[in-house]
Amino acid sequence: MHLKYIKSYLVVLFVSICISGISQQASKEGTLPGQVGDSLRKNGIIFNEQRKRPEILLSTDQAIRFLRQRAQSKYWKDVRDPLRIALGQLVFEASHLPYDSAEAFIRKYPFDSLDVSWDKFYIWEPLKLKIPVITPPVAPIPVDSLALADTTRKKVRRESTDSIDLKIPEPVSRVRPVAGLKDTTILVVVDTLNEVTSDFPDFPFTYYDYPYQSDSIKAAVQSLLDYVQARDSSIINFTGVGDVVTPVWLNSRSGMMYRYWLKTDLDDSVTVWIGAQSPRNTIGIYLENGISFARPVRQGNYSDARIEMKEIDKSKLLAVKKIAVKSQYWKYRSEAAFALNQAAMSNWVKGGENSISTSLDITGYADYTNKKLNISSNNFGRLKYGLIASGDKGVRKNLDLLETNSKINHKAFGKFDFSAILLFKTQLTRGYTYTSTDKTLASKFMNPAILTIGLGLDYKPDKKTSINFSPLSYKGTFVPDTAAIDQTKYGIAKDKRSRNEPGISFMISNEYKPYKTVTILNRLQLFTNYINHPQNIDIDWEMIATASLNWFTDVRFNTHLIFDDDTKTPTLDKDKNPILDSFGNPKKSARIQFKELLGFSFIFRF
Numbered sequence: 001m002h003l004k005y006i007k008s009y010l011v012v013l014f015v016s017i018c019i020s021g022i023s024q025q026a027s028k029e030g031t032l033p034g035q036v037g038d039s040l041r042k043n044g045i046i047f048n049e050q051r052k053r054p055e056i057l058l059s060t061d062q063a064i065r066f067l068r069q070r071a072q073s074k075y076w077k078d079v080r081d082p083l084r085i086a087l088g089q090l091v092f093e094a095s096h097l098p099y100d101s102a103e104a105f106i107r108k109y110p111f112d113s114l115d116v117s118w119d120k121f122y123i124w125e126p127l128k129l130k131i132p133v134i135t136p137p138v139a140p141i142p143v144d145s146l147a148l149a150d151t152t153r154k155k156v157r158r159e160s161t162d163s164i165d166l167k168i169p170e171p172v173s174r175v176r177p178v179a180g181l182k183d184t185t186i187l188v189v190v191d192t193l194n195e196v197t198s199d200f201p202d203f204p205f206t207y208y209d210y211p212y213q214s215d216s217i218k219a220a221v222q223s224l225l226d227y228v229q230a231r232d233s234s235i236i237n238f239t240g241v242g243d244v245v246t247p248v249w250l251n252s253r254s255g256m257m258y259r260y261w262l263k264t265d266l267d268d269s270v271t272v273w274i275g276a277q278s279p280r281n282t283i284g285i286y287l288e289n290g291i292s293f294a295r296p297v298r299q300g301n302y303s304d305a306r307i308e309m310k311e312i313d314k315s316k317l318l319a320v321k322k323i324a325v326k327s328q329y330w331k332y333r334s335e336a337a338f339a340l341n342q343a344a345m346s347n348w349v350k351g352g353e354n355s356i357s358t359s360l361d362i363t364g365y366a367d368y369t370n371k372k373l374n375i376s377s378n379n380f381g382r383l384k385y386g387l388i389a390s391g392d393k394g395v396r397k398n399l400d401l402l403e404t405n406s407k408i409n410h411k412a413f414g415k416f417d418f419s420a421i422l423l424f425k426t427q428l429t430r431g432y433t434y435t436s437t438d439k440t441l442a443s444k445f446m447n448p449a450i451l452t453i454g455l456g457l458d459y460k461p462d463k464k465t466s467i468n469f470s471p472l473s474y475k476g477t478f479v480p481d482t483a484a485i486d487q488t489k490y491g492i493a494k495d496k497r498s499r500n501e502p503g504i505s506f507m508i509s510n511e512y513k514p515y516k517t518v519t520i521l522n523r524l525q526l527f528t529n530y531i532n533h534p535q536n537i538d539i540d541w542e543m544i545a546t547a548s549l550n551w552f553t554d555v556r557f558n559t560h561l562i563f564d565d566d567t568k569t570p571t572l573d574k575d576k577n578p579i580l581d582s583f584g585n586p587k588k589s590a591r592i593q594f595k596e597l598l599g600f601s602f603i604f605r606f
Contacts, residue, residue, distance in 0.1 A: 053215060059223075063094075063223040067224070068091050070087070074206070084204065087106075090106060090224055093228055112214075114198070115214045115215075116198050117211075120196050121211050124189060127185070127188045128184070129184050130182065130184070132181055133179070134178070137177060235248070238274065246258050248274055248283060257274065259273055270288065271288040271291075333605070333606075336361070337360070341358075355389065358386060360383070361382070364382075365379070367379070374410055374411035376409045377407065378407050383403075385429075397430075400429060404422075405421075405422075406421070407422075416459050420454070421456075421505065421507070424450070426448070426449040427444070428445055447484075454505040455471075456468065456470030465509070468508075470506070473502070489568060490564075490567055501529045501531075502529070503528050503529045504528050507526070518547045520544070521545075522541070522542075524541045525539075525540040525541070526540075542559070542561075543558070543559045543560075544558050552603055559594070560594070563590070569589070569590075571589050
């Protein structure tokens with residue numbers, strides 16, 4: 001309320017200042033109140049005139065941005081309103097490929113029903129003022145001639161019989177201007193509304209936030225309709241005898257005409273001109289100039305004319321054998337990626353050493369589909385191998401994986417299949433753990449070897465995603481050569497060569513393409529043991545991100561994360577020396593294993 005009084009006081013003060021500047025002169029014709037009103041209107045105090053609607057011109061990009069912003073759900077009472085859906089489709093068609101719907105609804109929509117008057121965006125309140133008024137001079141009132149007969153005209157008699165009339169001027173009365181105060185009430189704006197709705201029951205918007213918004217919507221819609229209609233074109237191909245094809249664009253407004261030959265079976269021809277002329281979406285066909293028609297003379301009827309008919313033996317056609325179509329159940333594809341990285345240094349002050357590394361990644365796929373038996377199978381085999389030579393350390397292995405993955409499914413219900421899986425992982429060559437003075441054999445072919453078998457359900461929400469859950473699973477870890485390799489690193493007891501674990505297997509495989517040339521492949525495998533520490537979950541997660549540069553070169557980013565609670569590695573201090581327990585033996589613990597590769601690869605697909 002205090003704010004209201006302050007605003008009223010400022011308005012009165014402003015009006016007094018404006019009036020004091022013009023109250024020193026009297027108006028001849030009594031137009032001073034009108035001047036005061038003009039001053040109030042000029043200063044934005046009085047809004048009592050009908051505003052003209054501004055002309056709104058929008059470019060295509062401006063119309064798209066405006067309608068896209070207005071189509072947001074926060075502005076609508078119902079997000080499924082037909083107008084909102086049509087506006088969204090219009091924006092989509094205008095900013096993408098040519099559209100094929102929504103035009104009729106937009107053109108017939110009563111946009112006038114969306115109008116909200118501009119004055120509803122303001123809060124009006126009456127304000128009483130005393131405005132100085134100067135009364136103009138009063139004109140003299142005419143006097144009755146009969147009442148003033150003896151004063152306006154006197155007869156003076158002379159001794160003679162004649163009389164003389166003397167005319168006395170009529171008195172003129174004038175009144176001075178009188179100044180005073182007049183009570184006046186005006187409407188003033190005390191506040192502006194940011195949200196205004198309409199009384200129209202089918203008003204689709206939640207609110208408007210500025211005036212003339214319906215006019216803006218209508219102008220934007222009309223701009224996009226004209227733009228899309230002018231842009232929309234269809235091609236029609238005319239063909240005749242031979243292989244000549246004549247294309248004609250409808251609604252292209254090019255005005256081009258094409259010469260087309262009409263031929264008969266006797267190879268006679270006549271030329272016509274075809275093209276897309278006005279009106280729009282209309283094909284014009286015009287005969288070549290200088291061509292005349294001659295009708296042949298009507299021939300008489302011959303009642304005795306006969307046509308000899310020869311019946312064809314259709315039995316020979318029935319002897320044609322059917323063509324047998326053999327279904328293709330198997331589909332094969334392969335992919336090989338080769339990467340080479342090299343660094344050479346000479347007198348490099350900051351330090352470093354020469355190095356060269358190579359990596360080879362070969363994957364073969366074999367997919368089986370039999371729709372009659374509702375059986376499908378996905379299989380792949382993979383070989384990864386890499387070498388590195390750094391400084392004086394010689395050639396070492398830095399990448400080695402031999403892997404097979406097989407899955408067979410039978411249709412169950414919906415997008416679920418009964419599934420059986422078989423996973424096998426090992427390496428090809430010997431791998432060593434290096435120290436500053438020595439190296440220790442850590443792995444070789446089939447040492448270790450990991451086998452996982454499972455039965456369960458496979459869920460495929462789409463062609464690129466597979467979620468497999470196998471509650472009946474078995475995981476086996478094998479190290480046959482315990483004399484050369486320490487099997488305890490892989491969770492196998494000292495007096496055994498294998499570890500057998502019944503449990504639950506869970507696998508997710510997904511291929512995602514955020515862009516046309518970018519592919520992200522994720523494979524996640526989880527396993528938990530029913531018997532021994534089921535809360536500890538084994539994790540094997542590999543991610544391959546590939547960006548194609550051309551048909552044979554890719555940028556490849558590969559990460560591989562493994563965590564197995566049964567795989568123990570020595571715990572090192574900050575100087576990378578093993579920490580010993582109370583018995584003098586190195587402490588071991590399960591830790592996350594992580595590998596990352598980034599580089600350019602040459603890709604061969606066959």
